[in-house]
Amino acid sequence: MSVKVRFAPSPTGKLHVGNVRTALVNWLFAKGQGGSFVLRIDDTDLVRSTQESEDNIEIDLKWLGLTWDERYNQSKRFDRYEEAAARLKAEGRLYPCYETADELDRRRKVQLSRGQPPIYDRAALSLTDAEKAAFEAEGRRPHWRFKLEGKRVAWEDLARGHAEVDTASMSDPVLIREDGLFLYTLPSVVDDIDMEITHIIRGEDHVTNTGAQIEIFEALGAKVPGFAHMPLLVGADGAALSKRLGSLAIMDMRADGYEPIAITSHLGKIGTSDNLEVAASLQELGEAFAFSKMGRSPARYDTADLDRLNAQAVHAIDYVEAKPRLEALGVDLGETFWNTVKGNLNRFGDVVDMAKIVTGPVTPVIEDAAFAAAALELLPDAIDADAWSTWTGAVKDKTGAKGKGLFMPLRLALTGQAHGPDMAAMIPLIGRERLVQRLKGEAA
Structure with missing residues (x-):
């Protein structure tokens, strides 16, 4: 079976470098293996999801070059999630719980005060039908938990190597809320099964969740996909980047003038053994990608590196x-x-x-009027590729100026700036008429 991966963003805000890195690594891995990339919009939260955010996700991904082979909306697949939930309920793996958030919080505090891990005690499993009916009569609606088997779940992680999670140390995860809304976990597994996803690639903050998800795959009689959990991004100072992601939105970076290949080269190479240089294309980036190059330490996101790569990208544009x-x-x-x-x-x-x-117009900076006048007097009639060398040689001979003392006053007078492109190439573009005016101190 060919490789098939997915990126499943929630359309509740802007795409930022954190989730785009996940999309990018999925895309690079799939394309490097000749596989396919699925865009799956996680819009099961109908209250918070917006069409504007969904549209912006597509705009950002297309701008970055991360095109998809298949596209789905989870909001159109509720029937499948209901089918899966019904199966799990019938098999006793999904059970109703009636505790309120306050009641659960009090239990956790008691457990912690006794030095016990704050794991759900499965009290709901011992409820009688009469007790459930009494809760319903109070107006309580159940949330539904998946009953874990309490075993060691192991997998060979593409990014981390051998990985294990003991589900006995976890609370049974809530899959359906009191209001009937499906949380991320069950729809994600159902979609991965139906869409034949072969690999799930995401941040290492999902490692614990993977243990529970593998049990859900097994409970639904499905083949378990491969997993890769990447180190998370941190700032240049090593601090968590999650607090700053709002200022690192892709649409804002686009407006700020960053090149897509600079962003993808940066996100695709930080935290790996590859040299941090801009790639010629996404294809080149994909051909070079390998999880074996990925370190275990958090990947440092440094805007200074991105700025350097962006300059490289601009310089390479023909x-x-x-x-x-x-x-x-x-x-x-x-x-x-x-x-x-x-x-x-x-x-x-x-x-x-x-x-x-x-x-123009450029306001010339004349530091020495006599020097500028002498330079004007020696300005060649023909401003061609050789004019700068000929002219500065003549000015040097007449004034005795040399080095920075020769070139800087001329650059300031002709461009108004202390730094810039090669003057030999610039003065033919500026033209003799403007050169004359600027050497006279006139804006032109």
Whole structure:
């Protein structure tokens, strides 16, 4: 059977680097194995789920290049979840519980005060029909728990190696709430079975859940898929990144001018043995991906690394690819212009400032009027590829200026900036008329 993975986001907010990393690793693994990638929208919470969030998930994934082979909405599959729940109830694996949240909290506190683990005591299993009826008469509605077998559940984890969970140390998980809403666990397992998912790839915070989920797969008579649990992301300082994910939304990063390949290269390589350099394409990233390269320590997410990769990505864009984007910004000044300035860009949008150096107006910075006047007097008539070398040589001979003392005053006068692209390539783009005006101290 070919590899088939899934990404199942909830449409209740923005996609951020944490869940996009999960989507990316699933996609890279599947494509590297010649398999397929399923987008499954976890919209069982009909109150919190929104169409806007669902649309934005698709926009973000497409922008990143993470296209899907199949797509589903869990909200359209409630009948299947009801069927699975009915089977588990009939077999005694799903049982009703009537405790309130306050009652459960008090029990946990008592257990902790006695030095006992705060595990659900399965009191509901001993309820008589009369007691259940009495609770119903009070207006209580049951939540439903899955009865774990209380055994050691083991699997070979693609990212962690041999893994084990003792379900005897866990509370029986709630699969259905009092209001009848299915929690994530049962729909996820049912969908994985029906969609023939071969591998479940997610963060290591789900390791404990995996033990319970494997028991549910077995209870439903299904083959258990493979699992991979990745180390979580932390900030550059090693602190948990979860508190900051709101500021790391993909749509915001897109608006800030980050390149998709920079984001995917960063998320695909941090925490691995690969060099942190921008990939030429998602295909290249997928061909290089392997769980064996993934470390066990948390992956450090450092925006400085992303900025560096983004600059690399911009520098690698050729004019054919850049042209429509330059046109959209109104700064398509030709291939020579693009090739001259792109090496100085951190974000693609910075090209607008570079174009202004060429088209003006630029307010020149004249530090020494006599020096500028001498330079103007020596300015060649033909501003071609050799003009800068010829001109600066002549200015050096006349003024005695050299090195930074020669080049910096000219750059400031002609561009208004202390840093920028190669001046030999820039002055033909600026043109002699503007060069003359700027050397005179005029905005042009």
